[in-house]
Amino acid sequence: MEAGRPPAAGPGFDVEVTEERAQVLVAVFGELDLVSAPVLDRHLAGAVSRGRPKVVVDVSGVTFLDVRGINSIVAAHTAAADVGSTLVVRGAGDQVHRLVEICGLDGHLHLES
Amino acid sequence: MTDVDGEEVRLTMPATPQLLRVARLTAAGLAGRLGFSVDEIEDVKIAVDELCFALVGSKGRPGSLTLTYRLGNHALIIDGEGVFTSVVGESPAPSELSAQILAAVVDEHEFTRDGNTMRFRLVKRRLVA
Numbered sequence: 682m683e684a685g686r687p688p689a690a691g692p693g694f695d696v697e698v699t700e701e702r703a704q705v706l707v708a709v710f711g712e713l714d715l716v717s718a719p720v721l722d723r724h725l726a727g728a729v730s731r732g733r734p735k736v737v738v739d740v741s742g743v744t745f746l747d748v749r750g751i752n753s754i755v756a757a758h759t760a761a762a763d764v765g766s767t768l769v770v771r772g773a774g775d776q777v778h779r780l781v782e783i784c785g786l787d788g789h790l791h792l793e794s
Numbered sequence: 795m796t797d798v799d800g801e802e803v804r805l806t807m808p809a810t811p812q813l814l815r816v817a818r819l820t821a822a823g824l825a826g827r828l829g830f831s832v833d834e835i836e837d838v839k840i841a842v843d844e845l846c847f848a849l850v851g852s853k854g855r856p857g858s859l860t861l862t863y864r865l866g867n868h869a870l871i872i873d874g875e876g877v878f879t880s881v882v883g884e885s886p887a888p889s890e891l892s893a894q895i896l897a898a899v900v901d902e903h904e905f906t907r908d909g910n911t912m913r914f915r916l917v918k919r920r921l922v923a
Contacts, residue, residue, distance in 0.1 A: 693815065715811045715847055745818065747843045748891060749852075776836050783898045784891060 693717075693744075696724045704735040710742035713750030721750070725757035729766060736761050737793075741772025751784055758790060769793050798827055801865040809876055810854040814846045817861055824863050825870050830920050837899035838918050842872055844896055845914040848888040848905060849876040856880060857910070868920040869901075876912045886912050 694711035705728040709721060728736045738754060740746070754770060761768040771793045773781070781787050805820060807813045818839045825835045842861075849859060857878035864871040876886070888896060888905055896903045902917040 712815060714843065715814065715852060745839060745843075747840060747847075748889075748895065749847075775833070779833075779836075780840070780895070783895050 694720065696721060698724055698728060700731060700733070703733060704737055705729075705731050705733050706737045706739060708739040708742060712745040713740075713743050713753070714745060714747045715749045718749040718753045721753045722756065725753060726760065729757055729760045729764060729768075732764065732766070734766055736766055736768045737771050738768065739771045740777055741774070743774075743777065746777055746780055748780075748784070751780060751786065754790065755786065767791065798865045799867055801827075803863040804860065805863075806858055806860045808854070809850040809857050809859040809878065811847075811850055811852065812854075813859075814843055814850070817842050817846050817859075820861070820863060821870070821872060824865060825918070828865055828868065828870055828920055830870070830918070834918065834920060838870060838872075838916075841896055841900045841903065841916050841918065842874075844888060844892045845872075845874055845903065845905065845916060848892060849874060849886060849912050849914065851884040851886060853883060855886075868922055870918050870920075872914075872916050874914045878910045878912075881910050 694717040697708040699706040707724055707728050713721060758768040769791045773792050781790060803820065803824060805816065807816060821838045821842045822835050825838045846859065855876065855878045857876060860875045862873045886907060900916045900918045903915065905914045
């Protein structure tokens with residue numbers, strides 16, 4: 682297993698990427714908003730490009746999520762599907778579930794508890 | 795919670811996305827002071843984030859953003875005003891999705907534009923059993 686912690690994205694936000702045989706795990710920490718979403722975009726694009734069957738985005742460490750953050754995940758979900766991979770969102774709390782539902786994405790994103 | 799009735803907090807900051815976090819944190823602190831539930835506080839944070847984003851856009855704007863938080867009887871009212879020297883790029887208004895989210899998380903919201911000055915108001919009332 683390879684593990685990597687990229688440079689900190691700024692105050693209140695961090696991402697850890699762990700590459701395994703069958704999946705890439707992207708763990709997100711802190712506030713996922715307008716400022717941090719572009720950083721996550723880059724990490725998710727990198728994770729999808731590894732060509733693993735599954736990309737897991739662990740959002741259990743996310744303390745705030747807005748539409749820009751949701752858009753990041755949706756874009757990666759689409760990119761993963763385009764290359765035959767599956768993107769799964771793990772550890773979504775009530776706030777994430779609610780926002781996903783309001784945005785009408787509950788039938789679109791794969792949410793795991 | 796009547797002791798906080800009429801309290802007002804005002805923030806003025808550069809209209810930059812990096813400072814929206816301050817707007818959210820202030821909203822959360824004041825909503826907590828009003829006795830809002832955790833879910834209600836999250837709603838206020840999402841709403842102020844959406845409306846501030848509509849004002850400053852993804853790259854910020856030249857000028858300032860002033861937020862006035864008023865604590866009322868079981869309600870938090872947030873007025874935002876962006877005064878810019880110019881407005882270029884993204885249209886400064888909530889997107890259709892933002893409007894959908896705002897309708898779901900707050901009791902009232904509005905956004906108006908007068909030239910290079912833009913204003914919003916949101917009202918979130920505490921659920922009283």
